[in-house]
Amino acid sequence: MAPLKSLEKEYPLIDSIFQSFCASHAIFSVEDFLLHDIDALIALADNHCASQTLKQGINQLLSIIDARHPPLLNGLQLLEDAQQNKHVLSTGCERIDALLGGGLREGQLTELVGSSSSGKTQACLLTASTVAKHKSSVIYLDTGNSFSPHRIARFVGQSSASDNQAAHKLKEVLDRIICYSVFDIYQMFDVLHQLKTNLRSEIVKSNQHVRLLIVDSISSLVTPILGGSGPQGHALMISAGFLLKKLGHEHNIAVLVTNHVVGGEDGVSKPALGESWKSVPHVRLLFSQDCGSNVCNISMLKHPSMASGRAASSAMFL
Known part of the structure; x- marks a missing residue:
């Protein structure tokens, strides 16, 4: 999946501060993010000096992932x-x-x-x-x-x-x-x-x-x-x-x-x-x-x- 850095231009919340925070927890891509315990990541963000911005970045990334999921198909379309x-x-x-x-x-x-x-x-x-x-x-x-x-x-x-x-x-x-x-x-x-x-x-x-x-x-x-x-x-x-x-x-x-x-x-x-x-x-x-x-x-x-x-x-x- 996409590296976090590739999202920075389109999504300002995924900035260098957010990327550095993620990198400190071995998160470098969207796939790494999905494999991480999101609740634990939010708890870690709470203890950071930029906690509010980091949590907004986490929500932004979750929204990006949700938006890129393929649409649901009904039974007729599947057939x-x-x-x-x-x-x-x-x-x-x-x-x-x-x-x-x-x-x-x-x-x-x-x-x-x-x-x-x-x-x-x-x-x-x-x-x-x-x-x-x-x-x-x-x-x-x-x-x-x-x-x-x-x-x-x-x-x-x-x-x-x-x-x-x-x-x-x-x-x-x-x-x-x-x-x-x-x-x-x-x-x-x-x-x-x-x-x-x-x-x-x-x-x-x-x-x-x-x-x-x-x-x-x-x-x-x-x-x-x-x-x-x-x-x-x-x-x-x-x-x-x-x-x-x-x-x-x-x-x-x-x-x-x-x-x-x-x-x-x-x-x-x-x-x-x-x-x-x-x-x-x-x-x-x-x-x-x-x-x-x-x-x-x-x-x-x-x-x-x-x-x-x-x-x-x-x-x-x-």
Whole structure:
């Protein structure tokens, strides 16, 4: 979000005194401000020699944020948006596409939940290669060095570099998959804000519309910031979810993220990141693999228009 300094010219209350006060509490941008306890900030302003002006600045900033929120849409407008603008992208796996009613829907955030080696990354790579084969761009945020061009090559169908036509096809596909190595949530915010700026400025190749954004894995970025008793980690997590969904909705992008599982009651595994994150994904799929089996089992945990509990299995991750 915007640095506070960029607001000074248009909003005189966000002056150098206000900015210095905020900076003393590690607040340099609108995003930092949103992550801070506003009541605590007002209490701190009360003890400042310019308390009245600072509190006016806080109210001014809250008004700016409120004014920039997107307008509420009624049910008919939401339906029209879904029918006219939000298309479905194939994952490359018939079983998963059938389970999802065609594939990943643009404008929605789909989460793949599962233990290590359950097939989540393979599904991400297969989906990325499938979308790229159809001449659309993919943004791939790799948090654990799991992105593999060799697996993409297998999905594209090139088994030998001697096949010039297949090699050219693979090069085109890989050229459309823009991979970023992202190792903490702040790096992810930087990439997403830059992507938002580029999309708004239409800084994309004319024949390569970005249609898919992948984060593999979101839990690797969020889990380290959830420790301790403070609210900042959870606020960052929700802010990340909001930004991903906002990018997807405003730019008709399908968002695909992966998440780990943790031990729950009675030894039953459950998605990581807790109840606060639970409401973020539009769709949740649980991936599992039987011991000694090469078959991946996928079940529906959550979907806005389908009943949970539906299941499928596939050997696509071999």
